[in-house]
Amino acid sequence: MAEDLLVVENVKKHFPVTRGIIFQKQVGAVKAVDGVSFSVKSGETLGIVGESGCGKSTLARCIMRLLDVTDGKIVFDGRDISNLSRPAMRPIRREMMMIFQDPYASLNPRKRVGAIVSEALEVHKLGTATETKRRVQELLEVVGLNPEHYNRFPHEFSGGQRQRIGVARALAINPKLIVCDEPVSALDVSVQAQILNLLEDLQQDFGLTYVFIAHDLNVVRHISDRVMVMYLGKIAELAPKVDLYEQPKHPYTGALLSAVPIADPARGRARQPIVLEGDVPSPLNPPSACNFHPRCPRFQKGHCDVEDPPLYPFGDGHVAACHYPLERWPLGADEFRKPGTAGPPAEPSAVS
Amino acid sequence: MLLEVNDLKTYFQTDDGIVKAVDGVNFSVEKGKTLGIVGESGSGKSVTCLTIMGLNAKKNTITSGEALFNGENLLTAGSRRLREIRGNDIAMIFQDPMTSLNPVHSIGTQLVEAVQLHQDVSKKSARARSVELLKAVGIPRADRRMDDYPHQFSGGMRQRAMIAMALVNDPDLLIADEPTTALDVTTQAQIVNLMKNLQEEFGSAIIVITHDLGVVAETADDVLVMYAAQVAEQAPVEKLFNRPHHPYTWGLLGSLPRLDADVDRLVQIPGQPPSLLRPPSGCRFHPRCPYVFEKCKTVDPPLVGISDDPSHLQACHLDEETKDREAAKLLATTMAQAS
Numbered sequence: 001m002a003e004d005l006l007v008v009e010n011v012k013k014h015f016p017v018t019r020g021i022i023f024q025k026q027v028g029a030v031k032a033v034d035g036v037s038f039s040v041k042s043g044e045t046l047g048i049v050g051e052s053g054c055g056k057s058t059l060a061r062c063i064m065r066l067l068d069v070t071d072g073k074i075v076f077d078g079r080d081i082s083n084l085s086r087p088a089m090r091p092i093r094r095e096m097m098m099i100f101q102d103p104y105a106s107l108n109p110r111k112r113v114g115a116i117v118s119e120a121l122e123v124h125k126l127g128t129a130t131e132t133k134r135r136v137q138e139l140l141e142v143v144g145l146n147p148e149h150y151n152r153f154p155h156e157f158s159g160g161q162r163q164r165i166g167v168a169r170a171l172a173i174n175p176k177l178i179v180c181d182e183p184v185s186a187l188d189v190s191v192q193a194q195i196l197n198l199l200e201d202l203q204q205d206f207g208l209t210y211v212f213i214a215h216d217l218n219v220v221r222h223i224s225d226r227v228m229v230m231y232l233g234k235i236a237e238l239a240p241k242v243d244l245y246e247q248p249k250h251p252y253t254g255a256l257l258s259a260v261p262i263a264d265p266a267r268g269r270a271r272q273p274i275v276l277e278g279d280v281p282s283p284l285n286p287p288s289a290c291n292f293h294p295r296c297p298r299f300q301k302g303h304c305d306v307e308d309p310p311l312y313p314f315g316d317g318h319v320a321a322c323h324y325p326l327e328r329w330p331l332g333a334d335e336f337r338k339p340g341t342a343g344p345p346a347e348p349s350a351v352s
Numbered sequence: 353m354l355l356e357v358n359d360l361k362t363y364f365q366t367d368d369g370i371v372k373a374v375d376g377v378n379f380s381v382e383k384g385k386t387l388g389i390v391g392e393s394g395s396g397k398s399v400t401c402l403t404i405m406g407l408n409a410k411k412n413t414i415t416s417g418e419a420l421f422n423g424e425n426l427l428t429a430g431s432r433r434l435r436e437i438r439g440n441d442i443a444m445i446f447q448d449p450m451t452s453l454n455p456v457h458s459i460g461t462q463l464v465e466a467v468q469l470h471q472d473v474s475k476k477s478a479r480a481r482s483v484e485l486l487k488a489v490g491i492p493r494a495d496r497r498m499d500d501y502p503h504q505f506s507g508g509m510r511q512r513a514m515i516a517m518a519l520v521n522d523p524d525l526l527i528a529d530e531p532t533t534a535l536d537v538t539t540q541a542q543i544v545n546l547m548k549n550l551q552e553e554f555g556s557a558i559i560v561i562t563h564d565l566g567v568v569a570e571t572a573d574d575v576l577v578m579y580a581a582q583v584a585e586q587a588p589v590e591k592l593f594n595r596p597h598h599p600y601t602w603g604l605l606g607s608l609p610r611l612d613a614d615v616d617r618l619v620q621i622p623g624q625p626p627s628l629l630r631p632p633s634g635c636r637f638h639p640r641c642p643y644v645f646e647k648c649k650t651v652d653p654p655l656v657g658i659s660d661d662p663s664h665l666q667a668c669h670l671d672e673e674t675k676d677r678e679a680a681k682l683l684a685t686t687m688a689q690a691s
Contacts, residue, residue: 051537051538052536189392190392190607190621191392191624193606193607193609193619193620193621196609200617215536216609217537218610218611219609221611222610241614255538257611259541260537260566260611261540261564261567262611263569263608264569264593265593266594268566269569273545275538275542275545276538279508279509279539
């Protein structure tokens with residue numbers, strides 16, 4: 001068993017909402033991430049999915065310490081980094097890097113590719129100018145660009161090539177962990193396949209660990225070992241990918257899976273989508289207890305809106321926060337509104 | 353035939369030369385049917401539809417061919433006539449709901465304006481019609497939300513408001529340019545359902561432009577695969593997905609990660625889409641095609657029907673035996689794992 005590279009324990013990130021100009025009185029808090037715990041093993045890929053506004057990106061920024069956590073602990077490579085000062089954080093920043101969503105906005109348009117990719121090397125004072133240049137050209141080659149592109153500007157590249165520059169930048173200082181925040185959602189399918197293949201090759205060659213955030217469930221299934229589904233700042237379900245995609249337990253996961261169009265007319269049109277009503281509620285004022293209950297097709301009055309469901313275990317590291325988990329998958333057309341056919345598992349015990 | 357497009361060409365004059373954004377495209381749409389147009393960015397999908405709507409900048413655009421809408425050529429119609437048609441007989445839903453609504457007018461004002469532009473009705477009845485449409489697209493408390501501004505709507509609601517605006521005059525043809533690209537899967541499912549229901553109710557024809565093959569598989573009756581300003585393959589939806597005949601279509605299908613199967617490695621189409629300033633000679637796909645042979649480099653393949661099915665058009669020099677074999681191989685890898 002590989003060691004845990006990253007352990008996240010009960011992390012919360014609340015953004016205060018204030019009123020008043022001089023005396024800023026806190027009138028509430030946006031609970032962007034609200035008590036999330038998980039761990040990522042060395043060499044593993046953890047996929048995180050969820051709708052916009054569910055706290056995926058905030059969580060990523062907390063892991064990278066681009067945001068300070070409100071509460072909870074982030075342990076990276078055996079060290080608690082959640083309260084480290086900036087100078088103490090600096091050597092650890094060499095070990096973790098991020099790839100961003102928008103390849104157009106995440107590269108400085110006034111810098112040359114060489115300067116963009118080598119910036120981290122210079123910040124951490126790794127190597128002389130010649131060494132840096134050689135390293136950058138090597139990196140460009142690794143990600144499938146021409147080393148002669150060293151002196152070009154980002155605008156001379158297409159979206160896919162820009163994302164490759166972003167990948168090269170993330171690799172520059174040999175990090176252990178790369179947090180990918182929607183790295184392929186701005187790209188065409190053909191280019192998306194190129195980047196996904198590249199990320200997989202790099203993982204094998206350099207033993208990288210990924211936290212891979214996306215809203216495209218197909219992409220997440222392809223690249224992840226385990227998948228975490230988030231809803232309104234909390235974990236709805238976390239499981240090895242085959243379990244999650246073939247035996248989802250949380251109704252929200254079921255709804256997400258059933259909503260994905262299938263690129264096969266015969267099967268696509270035969271599927272029974274569980275169409276969720278309405279939009280994701282505001283994290284400023286989340287619903288009581290189980291925060292999915294207003295949209296849940298299996299909602300039980302007096303239980304789901306009163307008692308917050310813990311993460312019930314289903315074996316093999318599969319956990320789901322639901323009092324009335326799905327018993328089988330896929331569901332028939334009429335099965336979705338049958339109340340009380342199943343309770344929680346025999347011995348409900350919360351996983352810490 | 354509601355819309356018939358013949359040999360449509362749109363060229364843009366730029367400082368670097370002429371960009372052939374659409375280069376000889378033919379298709380037709382029947383009433384009550386849905387046509388899906390797929391392809392990578394820059395393949396000419398959106399420009400095709402903007403040309404039909406007469407929305408390209410006049411100054412540097414050269415257009416030829418014809419787009420017959422109920423027998424009337426839209427490409428030669430005057431701007432006054434086009435204004436009558438747009439939003440009334442042909443409506444368009446744009447890709448980005450965040451930027452295509454006017455932020456300084458309320459949703460209601462914008463809907464009422466759309467009604468009154470084309471119908472001689474009082475403000476009151478225009479408003480009633482708008483509320484009715486907002487309800488139809490599933491916006492709760494529609495009569496109160498009418499006075500909200502776009503920023504008070506979520507992404508999915510804005511897209512619905514766009515759809516309501518497009519449908520407010522019962523268009524015969526609805527052009528949806530990437531209607532679900534900016535949305536989450538759950539919202540996407542709602543919008544796709546909504547478009548299907550509205551089509552059943554109003555019997556409009558729809559053109560869906562998208563790069564999501566899943567959306568096409570589930571909504572379209574016919575599919576047009578575009579590559580570098582030309583049509584690579586055109587077929588009824590089942591035939592396209594069950595017996596794809598063009599290496600580019602294979603590439604698109606193979607590069608798609610699957611929800612219901614684990615594929616070890618995605619097929620990738622090597623390289624980048626070509627520049628339309630100087631498209632490759634012969635078949636435009638040949639520099640990226642794994643099956644390329646001599647003829648592909650010099651002779652542009654015509655778009656012809658396959659021998660046993662004239663409704664399935666494709667532009668590729670490969671012999672049909674090889675194609676059937678390769679298509680079967682591709683489907684075996686994706687489908688076997690799925691079942």
